[in-house]
């Protein structure tokens with residue numbers, strides 16, 4: 001046996017752990033079945049943290065660590081050391097620029113830019129990543145002879161799981177669908193990537209998605225199965241172009257498939273389009289795995305499969321079944337918070353004490369406003385936490401907890417409801433940055449999830465946890481979203497295929513951090529610098545040895 005020529009990690013963006021069971025009987029060939037029938041499949045894999053977003057999820061898969069280890073807590077965050085004007089994305093980096101963009105893609109900060117222009121026109125890099133990845137450790141262990149790449153439609157999902165020492169990370173220009181990268185990695189795209197971009201493949205994907213000629217490739221092609229085929233074709237071009245698996249050492253490619261997330265937010269996990277996406281992806285993975293077999297040879301490859309987070313049902317759908325899936329109007333909540341804080345600290349003024357939202361679970365305070373009012377961090381965060389508790393759960397008229405017979409004669413109880421009442425928002429908890437920083441958390445599994453979600457970018461904040469199946473009111477723009485510590489957001493698949501793995505269905509509770517730990521151990525290298533995962537020894541053949549390098 002020994003080490004493989006190539007490791008391929010497939011990350012499906014927003015793919016809940018139960019999907020593989022749900023559609024299992026429909027799978028054909030060697031797509032998902034390569035993992036579920038011929039590989040080691042862990043059915044009960046849960047992220048052990050509370051901020052289930054795309055950037056932290058991908059960083060976790062790469063580093064085998066949580067936010068308190070890798071430093072990425074959200075897709076975008078306020079970074080006091082970089083800007084008070086705008087949130088920074090987890091990977092944007094003004095020291096670099098994007099590479100070989102098509103002429104049609106005028107960036108948003110230049111005259112004549114279309115509405116669909118790239119949101120982030122500056123370069124990108126893993127600058128916020130505080131830990132090494134499996135790929136970084138492969139590069140270190142081989143003096144850079146191992147070659148490591150990341151691919152996605154999204155910059156963060158290409159960059160973060162690949163790591164700091166990656167040879168390249170490729171993602172798309174949102175309008176045209178052309179692949180690009182950043183000068184952090186290279187001055188120009190490699191010849192094979194330029195050939196792919198000029199091959200008409202993006203136009204073909206748009207035709208498949210029935211949006212020919214679109215300038216919204218990311219939104220309109222990105223939400224269809226055509227985007228998965230497009231990304232996997234680019235992965236084949238990369239493996240061929242860079243001669244991966246032919247270098248006498250182990251190379252690594254991380255492919256993050258974005259389409260499932262883009263459509264999943266819109267239509268929810270229980271829609272027909274979700275099922276079509278899964279079955280199409282099964283066929284596309286079958287084609288990709290067979291291509292790998294014909295070229296590199298599957299006996300020389302290890303494959304791993306997981307996802308960056310799950311997803312809850314659309315709140316109204318869950319509420320119909322009787323689940324307490326209320327929504328909270330965050331804009332209104334922010335306005336109420338600011339009004340209360342002005343009344344308390346700056347009467348008659350309209351200061352903004354809360355910075356415009358990054359996604360939940362974080363609510364970030366504008367420390368400058370509090371400092372002006374001579375309020376320190378503890379008082380400020382405690383004040384916001386206290387106000388949130390009152391603001392989210394509206395007072396509900398309760399019938400008195402006594403029987404009619406015990407009440408004064410003139411009292412009339414409200415009549416009992418004749419149907420189920422609509423769900424109400426519930427507050428499970430509010431935790432301040434100082435509590436997180438000083439480990440003042442419940443000594444429980446719950447406290448551990450919160451502690452794993454801690455990062456510090458110089459701002460004051462609180463973490464807000466709503467009741468299960470509850471979320472912010474998305475105002476119809478999309479159907480559902482993920483962000484919480486609840487099981488449906490944390491449940492993802494974890495599966496391996498390759499010579500060291502004992503095929504089977506494993507029902508023990510595992511976590512995505514175990515992937516990097518396991519692959520590093522099997523490859524005979526150091527685990528990533530902040531890795532906290534467990535080597536999944538139950539799925540390793542007793543006869544396997546990494547052997548001498």
Ligand SMILES: [Zn+2]
Nearest residue numbers: 013014054308
């Ligand atoms: Zn995601």
